[in-house]
Amino acid sequence: MNSFKKNLLKKRYNAERRFQWYGKIAIGLALSFLAVFMFQIFSKGYSAFQKTWIVTEVHYDKELLLIDAESPSKDDLENADYYDVAYKAMTSLDPGLPEEEDRQLIQMVSYKYEAEVKDLLLKNPDYLGKIVPIKLTASDDVDQVHKGNYPRDIPEKNRRVNDYQLQIYDMLNERGDILSEFNISFFTSPDSREAELAGIASSFMGTVFSILVCLAFSFPVAVLAAIYLEEFAPKNKFTDFIEVNINNLAAVPSIVFGLLGLGVLLAVFNLPRSTPLVGGITLSLMTLPTIIIAARASLKAVPPSIREAALAMGASNMQTTMHHTVPLSMPGTLSGTIIGLAQALGETAPLILIGMVAFVNTIPGTPVDPAASLPVQIYIWSESAERGFVEKVSACIMVLLAFLILMNLAAQIVRHKFEKKWS
Amino acid sequence: MSKIKAENVNVYYGSKQALFDVSIDIAEKEVTALIGPSGCGKSTFLRCLNRMNDVIEICKVEGSIKMDNLELNSRKLDVVRLRENVGMVFQKPNPFPKTIYENVAYGPTIHGIAQSKEEMDQIVETSLKKAALWNEVKDRLDEIGTGLSGGQQQRLCIARAISVSPEVILMDEPCSALDPIATAQIEELIDDLKKEVTIVIVTHSMSQAARVSQKTGFFHLGKLIEFGPTDKIFKNPDNQQTQDYITGRFG
Numbered sequence: 001m002n003s004f005k006k007n008l009l010k011k012r013y014n015a016e017r018r019f020q021w022y023g024k025i026a027i028g029l030a031l032s033f034l035a036v037f038m039f040q041i042f043s044k045g046y047s048a049f050q051k052t053w054i055v056t057e058v059h060y061d062k063e064l065l066l067i068d069a070e071s072p073s074k075d076d077l078e079n080a081d082y083y084d085v086a087y088k089a090m091t092s093l094d095p096g097l098p099e100e101e102d103r104q105l106i107q108m109v110s111y112k113y114e115a116e117v118k119d120l121l122l123k124n125p126d127y128l129g130k131i132v133p134i135k136l137t138a139s140d141d142v143d144q145v146h147k148g149n150y151p152r153d154i155p156e157k158n159r160r161v162n163d164y165q166l167q168i169y170d171m172l173n174e175r176g177d178i179l180s181e182f183n184i185s186f187f188t189s190p191d192s193r194e195a196e197l198a199g200i201a202s203s204f205m206g207t208v209f210s211i212l213v214c215l216a217f218s219f220p221v222a223v224l225a226a227i228y229l230e231e232f233a234p235k236n237k238f239t240d241f242i243e244v245n246i247n248n249l250a251a252v253p254s255i256v257f258g259l260l261g262l263g264v265l266l267a268v269f270n271l272p273r274s275t276p277l278v279g280g281i282t283l284s285l286m287t288l289p290t291i292i293i294a295a296r297a298s299l300k301a302v303p304p305s306i307r308e309a310a311l312a313m314g315a316s317n318m319q320t321t322m323h324h325t326v327p328l329s330m331p332g333t334l335s336g337t338i339i340g341l342a343q344a345l346g347e348t349a350p351l352i353l354i355g356m357v358a359f360v361n362t363i364p365g366t367p368v369d370p371a372a373s374l375p376v377q378i379y380i381w382s383e384s385a386e387r388g389f390v391e392k393v394s395a396c397i398m399v400l401l402a403f404l405i406l407m408n409l410a411a412q413i414v415r416h417k418f419e420k421k422w423s
Numbered sequence: 424m425s426k427i428k429a430e431n432v433n434v435y436y437g438s439k440q441a442l443f444d445v446s447i448d449i450a451e452k453e454v455t456a457l458i459g460p461s462g463c464g465k466s467t468f469l470r471c472l473n474r475m476n477d478v479i480e481i482c483k484v485e486g487s488i489k490m491d492n493l494e495l496n497s498r499k500l501d502v503v504r505l506r507e508n509v510g511m512v513f514q515k516p517n518p519f520p521k522t523i524y525e526n527v528a529y530g531p532t533i534h535g536i537a538q539s540k541e542e543m544d545q546i547v548e549t550s551l552k553k554a555a556l557w558n559e560v561k562d563r564l565d566e567i568g569t570g571l572s573g574g575q576q577q578r579l580c581i582a583r584a585i586s587v588s589p590e591v592i593l594m595d596e597p598c599s600a601l602d603p604i605a606t607a608q609i610e611e612l613i614d615d616l617k618k619e620v621t622i623v624i625v626t627h628s629m630s631q632a633a634r635v636s637q638k639t640g641f642f643h644l645g646k647l648i649e650f651g652p653t654d655k656i657f658k659n660p661d662n663q664q665t666q667d668y669i670t671g672r673f674g
Contacts, residue, residue: 047449234480305515305517306519306520307478308517310519312513313506313529314503314506314533315503315533316503319533330518
């Protein structure tokens with residue numbers, strides 16, 4: 001081998017080695033971005049799954065409750081006045097505090113503390129007249145202090161928790177009267193203006209309903225369109241035009257679909273604003289091209305020999321399609337559908353336009369009740385300044401990601417498990 | 424006796440003419456072999472006989488093809504009924520990705536041939552026996568047809584084709600994807616089947632044509648060059664081109 005040839009060979013090997021390194025670096029970069037992103041989300045968000053309680057004692061004094069009856073009925077308990085009892089439960093933490101300063105103590109628990117006092121008695125009517133310990137939801141400020149998210153060593157006027165409140169907090173903490181438990185209410189409560197009470201139940205149900213409506217509208221339409229275009233329609237300029245437009249539809253920015261939903265579904269058809277019904281239909285417009293493209297691709301992937309076999313047996317076009325082609329294409333179509341729905345799941349802009357950004361503090365029971373959705377909830381919370389909402393944003397992202405990962409996993413399983421092999 | 428009579432058949436793919444004035448008489452309960460180099464139009468002609476060319480949009484067929492005095496090349500013809508009477512076996516085995524039983528039962532099901540489950544079982548068994556596959560698969564009828572070996576798959580396709588008792592079976596190079604042993608089995612099968620069915624077979628194997636057929640047609644560049652008894656074509660052809668092709672001087 002002469003030196004020229006040797007050099008050429010060496011160059012070729014070096015080029016390949018360099019190319020492999022570029023690839024590895026690219027993958028490494030992508031993975032490290034993902035890792036940074038995940039670390040950010042988890043480190044900020046994990047604390048949202050913890051809830052802080054303040055334990056105190058409450059005296060269910062019949063006189064203060066304004067209950068006259070000897071053995072009060074459920075209604076009596078329901079209609080009793082809990083203001084004073086709840087107030088006393090909190091102020092008893094520091095009996096020496098002058099009355100005009102009492103707000104400082106009351107502010108340490110959520111504004112719903114009176115309802116919590118009431119709920120405990122309604123659940124345990126035999127507490128009437130007794131002094132019992134009670135857990136009250138700590139305010140988001142105390143919550144953040146407990147989680148160590150608020151610096152304590154800055155000047156008092158820059159802090160949301162003043163020196164007095166910190167002193168009470170330290171006292172309670174020493175006594176073991178500050179509890180930290182798994183935050184069930186994050187999953188069971190609707191949205192709230194108060195960070196310590198806000199949950200994702202409303203937006204989660206809104207997302208579930210939107211996705212179901214989206215599936216119900218887009219799947220049948222898309223599959224029928226794909227079957228017709230792929231198996232029956234003549235191949236001419238007009239069907240080419242339709243195909244180009246379907247592909248264009250898949251590339252239209254989602255906010256445009258939101259405007260369409262606003263202009264047509266709300267303004268013309270007068271469907272109820274802010275509901276998963278409208279959200280789902282709007283999202284189905286986006287999902288439609290994705291499913292059509294996936295369904296057509298998987299119909300195309302069915303070998304023509306199967307069609308020929310069925311036709312040669314005397315099956316009609318319709319029978320060939322329904323008995324053979326469509327069942328064989330279903331795994332691909334279904335996984336395409338799930339991926340389309342997963343895209344719709346993360347969609348925010350069109351939902352904001354059709355009003356699913358409204359503050360909803362009820363949990364929707366049907367698709368025509370007002371609701372938010374998970375990505376919109378993230379958007380709403382990220383606009384709030386309180387530290388309590390910052391961790392909620394990350395926690396909500398985690399829930400959304402878990403939802404997405406589950407759906408993509410389902411798509412993978414459908415594809416691999418139900419795909420039939422042909423020779 | 425003539426089963427299929429084709430007269431002046433011309434086939435066009437768009438502007439390209441694939442067959443030129445092909446006229447041929449296919450005799451009943453005989454094996455007719457169509458030979459010729461690739462692209463000579465023999466498969467195209469075969470697909471005229473069960474109207475499979477309908478699938479190709481740009482394909483246009485002219486001329487007359489009569490089967491028992493029924494004009495096949497007519498718009499009014501019901502292709503579903505025609506294909507019930509004219510079965511087809513393809514080059515590559517193409518069983519449905521369903522069970523062996525379902526593969527054979529598909530034709531009888533869509534044509535409403537069997538009245539009961541017992542009758543269907545009977546049809547499946549008879550068809551598989553005729554296709555010489557029964558003994559190999561009788562214990563695993565509910566296994567997927569595509570899991571069989573290549574030769575078994577092709578015999579399954581033949582069983583599927585004969586399940587609706589067709590009068591004619593078209594075979595488009597049925598052995599080209601098979602090994603010599605499987606090929607021998609299929610050839611034996613063709614010999615058995617011809618007692619009941621008219622068979623038209625397209626093949627690239629000269630020796631196969633000589634072994635299985637009674638009549639042979641030689642196609643070249645879309646024209647039927649010579650057609651006659653197999654013995655004559657192979658031993659003493661009239662045409663020089665046929666002679667050259669058979670002796671391997673071109674092709």
